[in-house]
Amino acid sequence: MTIDQTVLRKELRQFITDSFLIGDDQVVFADTDSFMKNGIIDSTGVLELTAHLEEKYSVTPSDDEMLPANLDSIDNLVNFIQRKLSATAAQ
Amino acid sequence: MTIDQTVLRKELRQFITDSFLIGDDQVVFADTDSFMKNGIIDSTGVLELTAHLEEKYSVTPSDDEMLPANLDSIDNLVNFIQRKLSATAAQ
Amino acid sequence: MEFTKDSLKIDAAAVTEQLCQTIRTQIRTRLHKTGAVVGVSGGIDSTVCAALCARALGPERVVGIMMPEKDSSPLSEQLARKLAAQFGFQAIKEDISGGLAGLGCYERRDEAIRSVFPEFDPSWSAKITIPTNILEKDTFNFFHLTIENKSGESRTKRMPLAAYLQVVASSNLKQRLRMTTLYYHAEKRNWAVIGTGNKDEHEQGFFVKYGDGGADLKPIAHLFKIQVYQLAEYLKVPREIIDRTPTTDTYSAEVTQEEFFFGLDFYKMDMLWYALEHKVPAEKAAEVLGLTVEQVRHGYANIERKVNATEYLKLPPLHAV
Amino acid sequence: MEFTKDSLKIDAAAVTEQLCQTIRTQIRTRLHKTGAVVGVSGGIDSTVCAALCARALGPERVVGIMMPEKDSSPLSEQLARKLAAQFGFQAIKEDISGGLAGLGCYERRDEAIRSVFPEFDPSWSAKITIPTNILEKDTFNFFHLTIENKSGESRTKRMPLAAYLQVVASSNLKQRLRMTTLYYHAEKRNWAVIGTGNKDEHEQGFFVKYGDGGADLKPIAHLFKIQVYQLAEYLKVPREIIDRTPTTDTYSAEVTQEEFFFGLDFYKMDMLWYALEHKVPAEKAAEVLGLTVEQVRHGYANIERKVNATEYLKLPPLHAV
Numbered sequence: 001m002t003i004d005q006t007v008l009r010k011e012l013r014q015f016i017t018d019s020f021l022i023g024d025d026q027v028v029f030a031d032t033d034s035f036m037k038n039g040i041i042d043s044t045g046v047l048e049l050t051a052h053l054e055e056k057y058s059v060t061p062s063d064d065e066m067l068p069a070n071l072d073s074i075d076n077l078v079n080f081i082q083r084k085l086s087a088t089a090a091q
Numbered sequence: 092m093t094i095d096q097t098v099l100r101k102e103l104r105q106f107i108t109d110s111f112l113i114g115d116d117q118v119v120f121a122d123t124d125s126f127m128k129n130g131i132i133d134s135t136g137v138l139e140l141t142a143h144l145e146e147k148y149s150v151t152p153s154d155d156e157m158l159p160a161n162l163d164s165i166d167n168l169v170n171f172i173q174r175k176l177s178a179t180a181a182q
Numbered sequence: 183m184e185f186t187k188d189s190l191k192i193d194a195a196a197v198t199e200q201l202c203q204t205i206r207t208q209i210r211t212r213l214h215k216t217g218a219v220v221g222v223s224g225g226i227d228s229t230v231c232a233a234l235c236a237r238a239l240g241p242e243r244v245v246g247i248m249m250p251e252k253d254s255s256p257l258s259e260q261l262a263r264k265l266a267a268q269f270g271f272q273a274i275k276e277d278i279s280g281g282l283a284g285l286g287c288y289e290r291r292d293e294a295i296r297s298v299f300p301e302f303d304p305s306w307s308a309k310i311t312i313p314t315n316i317l318e319k320d321t322f323n324f325f326h327l328t329i330e331n332k333s334g335e336s337r338t339k340r341m342p343l344a345a346y347l348q349v350v351a352s353s354n355l356k357q358r359l360r361m362t363t364l365y366y367h368a369e370k371r372n373w374a375v376i377g378t379g380n381k382d383e384h385e386q387g388f389f390v391k392y393g394d395g396g397a398d399l400k401p402i403a404h405l406f407k408i409q410v411y412q413l414a415e416y417l418k419v420p421r422e423i424i425d426r427t428p429t430t431d432t433y434s435a436e437v438t439q440e441e442f443f444f445g446l447d448f449y450k451m452d453m454l455w456y457a458l459e460h461k462v463p464a465e466k467a468a469e470v471l472g473l474t475v476e477q478v479r480h481g482y483a484n485i486e487r488k489v490n491a492t493e494y495l496k497l498p499p500l501h502a503v
Numbered sequence: 504m505e506f507t508k509d510s511l512k513i514d515a516a517a518v519t520e521q522l523c524q525t526i527r528t529q530i531r532t533r534l535h536k537t538g539a540v541v542g543v544s545g546g547i548d549s550t551v552c553a554a555l556c557a558r559a560l561g562p563e564r565v566v567g568i569m570m571p572e573k574d575s576s577p578l579s580e581q582l583a584r585k586l587a588a589q590f591g592f593q594a595i596k597e598d599i600s601g602g603l604a605g606l607g608c609y610e611r612r613d614e615a616i617r618s619v620f621p622e623f624d625p626s627w628s629a630k631i632t633i634p635t636n637i638l639e640k641d642t643f644n645f646f647h648l649t650i651e652n653k654s655g656e657s658r659t660k661r662m663p664l665a666a667y668l669q670v671v672a673s674s675n676l677k678q679r680l681r682m683t684t685l686y687y688h689a690e691k692r693n694w695a696v697i698g699t700g701n702k703d704e705h706e707q708g709f710f711v712k713y714g715d716g717g718a719d720l721k722p723i724a725h726l727f728k729i730q731v732y733q734l735a736e737y738l739k740v741p742r743e744i745i746d747r748t749p750t751t752d753t754y755s756a757e758v759t760q761e762e763f764f765f766g767l768d769f770y771k772m773d774m775l776w777y778a779l780e781h782k783v784p785a786e787k788a789a790e791v792l793g794l795t796v797e798q799v800r801h802g803y804a805n806i807e808r809k810v811n812a813t814e815y816l817k818l819p820p821l822h823a824v
Contacts, residue, residue, distance in 0.1 A: 042815075047645065063661065134491050158319065362679040392713045398815075400822055
């Protein structure tokens with residue numbers, strides 16, 4: 001399974017807006033912005049986010065993958081999800 | 092029953108110091124100073140004070156006597172207690 | 183601005199919109215939560231808070247918790263359910279009697295009551311009241327205990343300090359267990375707990391520290407009680423809730439908030455307080471409110487004393503440096 | 504001042520005298536109370552707080568409350584009684600299991616545990632742990648649930664969010680019922696409640712809002728854990744308390760505070776934190792602590808992230824204006 005990057009980016013942004021910004025799409029953040037540093041998600045929010053990845057994309061970060069480099073911005077998420085999905089597809 | 096004014100004044104001051112100032116006799120307040128306004132006693136403290144008057148001097152303020160003019164300084168207390176005690180003695 | 187009978191009138195529509203915006207922003211940006219848990223008692227304050235949250239966040243992000251215990255009026259639950267149905271949020275019932283019994287609430291309270299009235303047993307109900315003649319004289323607060331039996335007989339005595347403190351300490355277990363129950367539901371969902379106190383309760387100290395005083399946000403803590411009623415009318419909450427006399431919902435005998443804490447009806451108290459805050463001369467306030475100047479002065483003194491006495495309740499934990 | 508292995512050494516005698524003076528003044532002048540209620544768990548923090556209060560106020564103005572529940576270690580009560588005997592204050596035992604059962608604490612927690620391990624029943628004990636390799640990489644916190652049976656068999660899984668939130672929400676009932684119990688004893692006497700958290704717990708957010716976080720004063724909230732140990736030595740508290748490994752005293756399986764929250768031993772954490780606060784370059788801290796520069800950087804990042812995440816826990820209730 002692969003997902004178009006543009007679609008993925010849009011879906012993730014929508015999820016962040018709905019779940020953490022209570023639907024307020026006036027809040028501006030770039031695809032490279034850290035969720036944590038910009039106060040969009042806190043540490044419990046990271047767990048909500050990984051639960052969503054599991055449910056929606058069947059992507060489960062291993063313990064070793066619970067890193068800001070994988071999860072803490074739209075860009076990091078897109079790269080991480082695509083990497084995980086192509087690894088699954090390659091098996 | 093009557094009590095010497097000087098003794099009464101001293102006893103009351105000692106009770107205030109022990110009970111509300113936790114024994115700290117460095118705190119300075121005049122015989123005319125309001126306990127409430129000087130932060131020495133709060134509204135629950137007033138009830139502790141009336142319980143003490145009852146126990147030590149058998150003086151019970153009636154509902155109508157629960158007034159700052161009777162209870163809210165050393166001077167007011169001395170006058171109130173002496174008035175109550177002589178009223179009892181006169182009966 | 184001149185002090186008139188209408189000084190506490192608000193533009194309820196504008197206030198509602200501004201409050202909804204604030205609730206959204208605070209929950210999201212300050213608290214990082216995604217919904218709201220409100221204790222719904224069937225009283226006017228919790229009703230307005232729940233209605234505001236449902237409007238601000240959408241009813242699917244709000245849950246109302248009904249927390250009766252054995253001394254509660256059954257009417258509270260009926261009204262809370264009606265409210266939830268009207269505004270579309272989920273209502274959950276958590277009976278806290280078991281928790282209270284486990285902590286010895288009823289036993290400890292009854293022990294203190296029996297120290298005053300040895301004949302007291304569970305067939306009697308009980309309440310605490312304060313003097314309500316506060317406009318007539320500058321009196322300290324003191325407390326009467328009244329017990330009533332089913333045939334309507336009642337007995338009243340002034341409470342000795344130890345009995346008073348133990349009855350209050352026992353009753354405060356109720357507010358703290360309610361806070362505890364609200365946080366259970368909030369933490370389970372990663373939502374925020376709403377405190378439902380109004381300005382009267384908050385600033386005069388009519389709340390329990392870390393009980394109903396313990397919450398994440400308090401949307402109406404700046405509004406006078408009579409302003410909360412105006413929001414209730416605008417939000418079209420059930421009429422029976424608006425018409426109900428505010429009680430403490432804590433004592434087995436029904437006791438109004440006027441008898442238990444404020445000592446004055448809400449309209450007079452709020453207007454006097456507003457006048458005091460805005461430094462309205464006693465003569466002017468007396469004229470507008472139909473009181474004597476002396477009555478206004480006693481009212482001012484009583485409110486000032488209560489406001490000054492609340493510091494302890496609002497202090498954050500003190501640190502040693 | 505240069506950063507050395509001794510940077511957190513204090514003059515325990517001087518600190519003790521200053522703390523006693525502060526406790527007296529705060530209780531009297533700020534809080535208008537006349538004594539102190541301390542929850543005594545047999546842990547180092549509550550022990551030092553109780554000893555300080557007994558010294559500051561006299562033991563007759565201090566009461567220590569032991570609050571075991573069915574998951575507590577019996578050792579806690581023994582140590583608390585020994586402490587009370589040594590310092591001369593009254594110790595009162597309040598078992599909170601009944602209150603917890605009444606609020607459904609154990610049931611709600613076990614329901615969440617069974618959603619992860621369907622085989623879980625009361626013959627197993629359970630605990631939650633976090634990664635303890637925080638010096639090795641810059642990882643987010645996530646949580647493992649471990650269950651153990653009496654034959655020593657254990658099973659571990661990473662917790663789904665819903666299960667994690669419900670276990671924590673259920674366990675937090677314990678801290679809130681302890682706060683509630685302390686206030687019962689304080690309000691009955693018109694005394695103050697002492698919060699026993701140290702700087703590590705307070706500033707990294709290892710406390711429950713309106714649970715152990717709810718108190719009138721917190722005498723050691725500015726002291727690093729390893730400084731609290733120095734006070735304990737000076738105050739000559741029972742040796743077994745000093746030597747005991749700090750646990751959460753919340754989960755049925757014993758879990759150290761290192762495993763559950765801090766992820767690092769106290770000496771390294773406190774020293775790293777002090778270094779971070781004093782802007783000690785990572786190279787210098789690495790040299791003093793015998794760590795690599797990379798490890799120091801990961802430690803700094805972890806502490807900073809925790810400190811930043813605590814705002815919610817410490818916020819007073821937000822108002823709308």
